[in-house]
Amino acid sequence: MNKKIVKILQQNARISDAALGEMLGISAEEAAAEIEKLEKSGIIKGYSVIVDDELYDNSTVYATIELKVTPQRDCGFDDIAKTIMMYDEVESVSLMSSGAYDLAVEVKGSNLKDVALFVSERLSTIDGVLSTATHFILKKYKEKGIFIDKEEPDERGLG
Secondary structure, three states, X not given: OHHHHHHXXXXXXOOOHHHHHHHHOOOHHHHHHHHHXXXXXXXXXXXXXXXXXXXXXXXXXXXXXXXXXXXXXXOEOHHHHHXXXXXXXXXXXXXXXXXXXXXXXXXXXXOHHHHHHHXXXXXXXXOOEEEEEEEEEOXXXXXXXXXXXXXXXXXXXXX
């Protein structure tokens, strides 16, 4: 049942306990209790809003930065990742399995220059960071399973 609840909440975190309970065949109180268990156990870390930045603030800039780093003795990549994730500009940090780079960092800035300065003055100066490659995101079509573009996809999956 936990997986069903999480999947529903990922699509609509504002769903009422009553509606969730109805979908799962349980009472609203049971649905609320299940959500509380998921939150207390740390499975659910928080809730967020997915925004269409073209409508809200089209000056916002997103980028993915690939980092090649030297793992630290006794902690591997963890200390570098923890340092990086403390910056306000950082949306996410992920350890990658490919050999091309080690960490993928998603950042948000108010313009291209801000992101470029963040990379050159903050990320690239961290001990252990060997190289960076920045990829600016030009347009988002889908995020966290939600379609950002105004056009709904073709039901046949063709367009």
